[in-house]
Amino acid sequence: MSNEEKLTPAFLEYLEECLLQDRMGEVAQVVEDMHPADIAEVIDRLDVTLARKLLDAMPNALSADVIVELDDEVRYDLFEEYSATEIAEKVIGELDSDDAADLISELPEDRIQEVLGKITDDTQAQEIAELLTHEEDTAGSLMAKELVKVNQNWKLMRCVREMRRQAEDIEHVHTVYVVDDENVLLGTLSLKKLLTTSTRTAVSEVFEPSVVSVRTDTDAEEVARIMRKYDLVVIPVVNEDNQLMGRITIDDVVDVITEEAGRDYQMASGLTQDVEATDDVVMLTKARLPWVLIGMIGGVLSSRVIDFFDITQFPEMALFIPLIAATGGNVGVQSAALVVQSLASEGGFKDSLMSKLVKDFGVGLLTGVICATVIFLVSFALGSGYNLAITVSIALLSVIVFAALFGTFIPLMLHKVNVDPAVAVGPFITTTNDIIGLFIYFGVGRVIMM
Amino acid sequence: MSNEEKLTPAFLEYLEECLLQDRMGEVAQVVEDMHPADIAEVIDRLDVTLARKLLDAMPNALSADVIVELDDEVRYDLFEEYSATEIAEKVIGELDSDDAADLISELPEDRIQEVLGKITDDTQAQEIAELLTHEEDTAGSLMAKELVKVNQNWKLMRCVREMRRQAEDIEHVHTVYVVDDENVLLGTLSLKKLLTTSTRTAVSEVFEPSVVSVRTDTDAEEVARIMRKYDLVVIPVVNEDNQLMGRITIDDVVDVITEEAGRDYQMASGLTQDVEATDDVVMLTKARLPWVLIGMIGGVLSSRVIDFFDITQFPEMALFIPLIAATGGNVGVQSAALVVQSLASEGGFKDSLMSKLVKDFGVGLLTGVICATVIFLVSFALGSGYNLAITVSIALLSVIVFAALFGTFIPLMLHKVNVDPAVAVGPFITTTNDIIGLFIYFGVGRVIMM
Numbered sequence: 001m002s003n004e005e006k007l008t009p010a011f012l013e014y015l016e017e018c019l020l021q022d023r024m025g026e027v028a029q030v031v032e033d034m035h036p037a038d039i040a041e042v043i044d045r046l047d048v049t050l051a052r053k054l055l056d057a058m059p060n061a062l063s064a065d066v067i068v069e070l071d072d073e074v075r076y077d078l079f080e081e082y083s084a085t086e087i088a089e090k091v092i093g094e095l096d097s098d099d100a101a102d103l104i105s106e107l108p109e110d111r112i113q114e115v116l117g118k119i120t121d122d123t124q125a126q127e128i129a130e131l132l133t134h135e136e137d138t139a140g141s142l143m144a145k146e147l148v149k150v151n152q153n154w155k156l157m158r159c160v161r162e163m164r165r166q167a168e169d170i171e172h173v174h175t176v177y178v179v180d181d182e183n184v185l186l187g188t189l190s191l192k193k194l195l196t197t198s199t200r201t202a203v204s205e206v207f208e209p210s211v212v213s214v215r216t217d218t219d220a221e222e223v224a225r226i227m228r229k230y231d232l233v234v235i236p237v238v239n240e241d242n243q244l245m246g247r248i249t250i251d252d253v254v255d256v257i258t259e260e261a262g263r264d265y266q267m268a269s270g271l272t273q274d275v276e277a278t279d280d281v282v283m284l285t286k287a288r289l290p291w292v293l294i295g296m297i298g299g300v301l302s303s304r305v306i307d308f309f310d311i312t313q314f315p316e317m318a319l320f321i322p323l324i325a326a327t328g329g330n331v332g333v334q335s336a337a338l339v340v341q342s343l344a345s346e347g348g349f350k351d352s353l354m355s356k357l358v359k360d361f362g363v364g365l366l367t368g369v370i371c372a373t374v375i376f377l378v379s380f381a382l383g384s385g386y387n388l389a390i391t392v393s394i395a396l397l398s399v400i401v402f403a404a405l406f407g408t409f410i411p412l413m414l415h416k417v418n419v420d421p422a423v424a425v426g427p428f429i430t431t432t433n434d435i436i437g438l439f440i441y442f443g444v445g446r447v448i449m450m
Numbered sequence: 451m452s453n454e455e456k457l458t459p460a461f462l463e464y465l466e467e468c469l470l471q472d473r474m475g476e477v478a479q480v481v482e483d484m485h486p487a488d489i490a491e492v493i494d495r496l497d498v499t500l501a502r503k504l505l506d507a508m509p510n511a512l513s514a515d516v517i518v519e520l521d522d523e524v525r526y527d528l529f530e531e532y533s534a535t536e537i538a539e540k541v542i543g544e545l546d547s548d549d550a551a552d553l554i555s556e557l558p559e560d561r562i563q564e565v566l567g568k569i570t571d572d573t574q575a576q577e578i579a580e581l582l583t584h585e586e587d588t589a590g591s592l593m594a595k596e597l598v599k600v601n602q603n604w605k606l607m608r609c610v611r612e613m614r615r616q617a618e619d620i621e622h623v624h625t626v627y628v629v630d631d632e633n634v635l636l637g638t639l640s641l642k643k644l645l646t647t648s649t650r651t652a653v654s655e656v657f658e659p660s661v662v663s664v665r666t667d668t669d670a671e672e673v674a675r676i677m678r679k680y681d682l683v684v685i686p687v688v689n690e691d692n693q694l695m696g697r698i699t700i701d702d703v704v705d706v707i708t709e710e711a712g713r714d715y716q717m718a719s720g721l722t723q724d725v726e727a728t729d730d731v732v733m734l735t736k737a738r739l740p741w742v743l744i745g746m747i748g749g750v751l752s753s754r755v756i757d758f759f760d761i762t763q764f765p766e767m768a769l770f771i772p773l774i775a776a777t778g779g780n781v782g783v784q785s786a787a788l789v790v791q792s793l794a795s796e797g798g799f800k801d802s803l804m805s806k807l808v809k810d811f812g813v814g815l816l817t818g819v820i821c822a823t824v825i826f827l828v829s830f831a832l833g834s835g836y837n838l839a840i841t842v843s844i845a846l847l848s849v850i851v852f853a854a855l856f857g858t859f860i861p862l863m864l865h866k867v868n869v870d871p872a873v874a875v876g877p878f879i880t881t882t883n884d885i886i887g888l889f890i891y892f893g894v895g896r897v898i899m900m
Contacts, residue, residue: 031652033660037679164645174683195614210483228708229487231701233624233683250700251681257704258678261711262791267876268718269787270780277792288784290815292850295780296821299773300828311768318761318768321895322884323749325772326779328719330745330877334738337719341712342727362731367739371746378750400742425719426778434772 003093006034007041015327019050024057036062040069048077064094067200069333072106084111088098088118097124098144098252101131131246137221140216142256143237143246150203151175152186157199159189163365174234177244180206183414185236185244188212216245223248224256225345264340264422268333270295291427298431302438309442317445320392323375328437328447329430335360335407336425343415353412357405364404372397395441402440455493456484465584469500474507475525486512490519498527514544522556531760532624534561538568548575549593550704551581555841575580584762590666592706593687593696599627600634600653607649623686627694627722628657634693635686663688666695673704675795688750691776714790714872716781718888720745725865747882752888767895769834770842771888773825778849778887779880781817785857793865803862807855814854818847845891852890 020028031054032041039058043051043066053072055063067075079087087107092100092115104112112132119125127145134140148166150159163176174191187209197206213236214223227235227250237246263274269292275284302325311318339356376393380386407429411421468477481489481504489508493501493516500523505513517525529537537557542550542565546852554562562582569575576596584590598616600609613626626639637659663686664673676687677700687696713724720741725734752775761768787804826843830836857879861871 034682035660035662038679042732052483124765138818153770160645184595210484210485216739228701229488230485234746235699236739242847250683250704251678254678254700254704254707259708261708265711265715265718268715269783271784271787273789274734276795277788277806277809281809281816284788284809284813285816285820288781289788289820291784292777292780292817293824295776296773296825299770299776300825300832302772302776303769303829303832306769306772312765315762315765315768318771319753319756320749320764321768321771322752322756322775322888325775326745326749326752326881326884327742329776329880330742331738333719333876334721334741337721338727338734339714341715345726356727359727359731359734363734363738366731366735368743371742372737374743375746375750379753382750382753426783431776432775447735 003432004038007038012042015054016046016050018044019053023263026316027054027057030254032359036065037069039066044071044074048074048081051078052081059095062089064091067091068095068099068103075103076098076106084114087115089120092119092128093121094126096101096144096146097127097131097246098142100124101128101141104128105132114443134216138216139218139220139237139248140245142220142223142248142252143216144249144349145246147177147236147244147247148175149179149244150189152180152202152204153179154203155199156194156197156201156203156206159177159194159203159218159374160199174247174249175236176212177236177245177247179202183243184213185213185238185242199448208230211236213242214248215240220253220256221260221344222243224253224260228257238372260344263420264344264425267420267422268337268425270427294430295427298434301435305438305442306437307447314445314449316384316388317391317442320379320388320441324395324399324437324441325434327371327396328403328433331364331400332403332407332429333425333431335404336411336421336429338426339408339411339415340422343411343421347366356412360404360408361401364401368397369402371400386426387449390443391441395444396436398440399433399437403429406436455490456489462492465504466496466500468534469496469503477504478509481508486515486840487518487519489666494521494524498524498531501528502531509542510540518545518549518553524681525553526556526580529557529561529676535568537561537565539570542569542578543571543574544595546594547577547581547696548592550574551578551591554578555582584666587670589664589668589670589687589698590667590695592673592698592702593666593671594699595629595696597694597697598625599629599694602628602630602652602654602657604653605649606644606647606651606653606656609644609653610649622700625686625697627661627686628653629694629698633693635692637686643825661686661895663692664698665690670703670706671710671794674703674710677703678707710794713870714794714875717870717872718787718875720877745877745881746886750884755885755888755892759896764895764899766834766838767841767899769893770829770838770891773842774845774849774891775884776885777821777846778853778883781850782816782853782857782879782883783875785813785854786861786871786879789858789861789865790872790875793871794859806862808857810854811851812856817854818850821850822847823857841891841895844898845887845894848890848894849883849887853879854885856886858884893896 015030044056046054055066058066067078070078091103095103105113107115116125116129119128130142148163150162152161161319176191176194178186180186188211189203189207193206212226212230212232214226214236216239222237232248232250234249236244237248238243266274267447271287272290273288307319320426323442372393375396377388379389379392410429411424414424415421460879465477465480493504496504501788507514508516517528520528541553545553554565557565566575566579581593581595598613600612604612626641626644628636628639638661639653639657639658643656662676662680662682664676665853666687666689673685684697684699686694686816687698691693698747722736722740725737754846756771822843826839829839829842860875860879864874865871
């Protein structure tokens with residue numbers, strides 16, 4: 001079982017007291033059997049002086065693992081307290097190259113060089129510097145250099161010997177890669193084969209030659225899609241000459257998947273920055289205000305549309321303004337969300353833009369006819385009068401068909417011009433559909449009611 | 451590299467032709483070096499007769515892997531064509547217990563027993579039957595029985611021998627579990643230790659005693675959260691007596707994470723069923739219509755509110771109906787989405803309901819004051835008159851504060867009573883806020899304008 005049951009306000013208070021009273025032996029004992037991720041949750045809630053004190057009471061290997069798991073902002077504040085040498089020795093020196101590069105890349109530009117200069121292990125410094133050259137959100141920026149590889153010409157006995165040596169520096173051995181003399185990736189050697197075959201066999205006779213790999217410049221989301229599709233726990237990364245450069249493990253990709261899903265979700269719900277409920281009031285307001293204001297601009301424009309068509313002439317048309325606006329918004333968001341989801345999972349086969357639009361026209365028409373019929377009967381039953389009932393029905397049908405097409409078209413266009421289509425879902429589509437829906441409504445009204 | 455580049459309409463056509471003309475040698479050659487997941491994408495697009503023909507042309511081990519990757523509906527149609535014996539021997543017999551149990555659980559009730567009866571390997575039949583007893587969306591329903599375990603009293607040499615034997619039946623060895631004589635989970639043995647320690651050492655001396663595990667009845671989403679938090683590739687599953695029952699690998703959990711994120715996203719965008727853009731027009735309409743109709747009910751109720759306050763008396767109030775409704779909806783959805791996200795990632799520390807509401811009150815107030823000021827100036831500048839401007843401002847402030855609180859409260863309440871809080875995001879919050887917002891708007895208007 002995990003140690004999450006320890007994470008209570010009472011425990012936090014107790015730990016703070018220990019730290020304040022310098023009962024460090026007690027502190028060390030308390031955190032000894034806790035998982036780094038749990039200790040990080042505690043530190044996220046301590047002030048920076050106590051946090052530092054707690055980290056200093058741990059072995060470097062543990063405190064480094066804890067620091068990796070901290071909230072970005074907490075880590076930022078903490079590193080302000082550390083000297084470049086301390087970061088290099090106490091933290092970076094204890095980490096795998098991918099985590100090390102991630103932490104260093106978060107530092108201010110001038111500190112990056114300083115910390116790199118303080119790393120005593122030249123190979124590590126070089127590896128990290130290389131990882132830092134890869135563009136963000138590519139396979140190169142996600143990968144780690146630590147891996148176990150064997151030459152196709154070796155016998156299995158030598159493999160085991162070499163693997164022992166390589167494994168010294170590596171926490172988990174996921175896969176053994178097979179390369180040729182030029183470090184070109186040829187395939188993998190399964191641990192099962194290694195366990196069940198005679199040690200005098202050559203690697204080339206027993207390795208698995210087909211292996212799914214990605215290139216250093218492959219987009220992170222594409223890496224996630226491939227690993228998901230092929231059920232991979234680890235994937236090798238190669239350069240343009242198919243030379244083995246590193247490997248990406250699924251835990252990093254799970255982070256990519258959840259971040260991406262979270263971003264889409266936040267955009268669909270009108271949040272403009274990556275915020276969490278635990279952020280403070282000002283940060284939350286900052287993330288929320290832009291979309292609220294854009295929605296308000298839409299509202300003001302809507303008021304101009306209503307004014308333009310002179311509502312005072314047909315005040316009863318006001319009754320169905322919310323219905324028209326809400327329905328257009330709902331349908332548009334549905335279409336846009338479906339496009340975003342299908343673009344994210346699209347791998348091999350792709351449907352054409354035209355076939356997508358034709359299908360959404362069908363869905364819009366079917367939905368529109370049903371809704372228009374319903375609203376005709378309801379508004380008539382509510383005593384709205386024949387003219388208003390027919391106006392609302394025709395407008396609703398038009399709005400729904402338009403919203404379905406518009407909601408499909410906009411994210412597809414954004415995707416074409418390499419903008420994240422997810423920005424189209426949520427307030428953007430809703431607001432636009434509000435305005436256009438009212439135009440249609442009052443346009444139809446002017447023709448029928450006059 | 452993967453074989454996705456093969457997945458083109460031209461390839462599909464060529465393969466269909468080969469299958470129709472019985473050029474089976476060519477077919478076998480073409481699919482030979484393709485990944486099961488890619489073959490599955492092809493079969494998803496073939497009609498069931500050709501699909502069956504293609505699968506029959508492959509070795510059973512491969513066709514079983516392909517069948518696992520098929521779309522649920524395609525697999526359903528395909529299994530209609532298979533006899534129970536064929537399913538048991540050609541498919542189930544070739545799969546790990548977790549995949550086997552998943553496929554069997556999709557069958558109609560009477561076929562489940564029939565297929566279980568046809569499984570020739572008694573151990574497998576028993577294991578699958580046990581897996582089927584676990585409730586859906588629990589660790590028990592996700593786990594596989596295949597794993598490698600060693601007894602704490604063994605020497606490493608015996609471990610390697612036993613592991614070789616156990617590994618015969620297992621595709622990937624992720625972790626070696628250490629148990630006592632009662633099968634109680636004690637910890638793990640790292641492959642690194644196994645590679646780097648003398649073979650005469652006892653397991654008990656070198657194994658890692660701390661291991662994060664879940665219980666068979668742990669919720670699937672909780673399993674996902676734990677594996678993400680602790681960066682796990684595989685997690686052991688134990689029963690109430692801490693006996694080792696199985697293990698869950700990250701690929702299955704990634705599916706849980708993406709499905710969950712997809713479900714939340716679909717609910718936020720008003721889709722009631724799990725649909726994909728590739729589904730047909732009727733299915734898509736079915737998934738979309740319910741929320742559109744609920745939105746329409748909201749629209750009709752809104753028309754009653756507007757009618758109740760007699761819009762014909764103050765027709766100029768109609769101008770800002772869309773503004774009030776849209777802003778209330780946007781703010782409510784933001785709050786609800788933040789709650790849903792924070793509930794999903796909440797592990798150890800939990801904030802109280804009161805502190806969450808207080809914070810959202812703060813955010814609402816700050817956002818509301820800013821928006822109210824803006825709209826006062828804008829509406830005044832547009833010549834709305836002092837009374838209308840003040841009405842809109844006061845109403846907007848009230849609507850925003852209410853929407854923030856309401857959007858926070860509803861999903862938290864749903865969570866308390868064990869309903870997925872994600873249903874609150876999207877049309878539900880928007881529609882309710884529309885109606886209440888209009889009440890506030892016209893209520894304020896009646897006081898100020900009269």
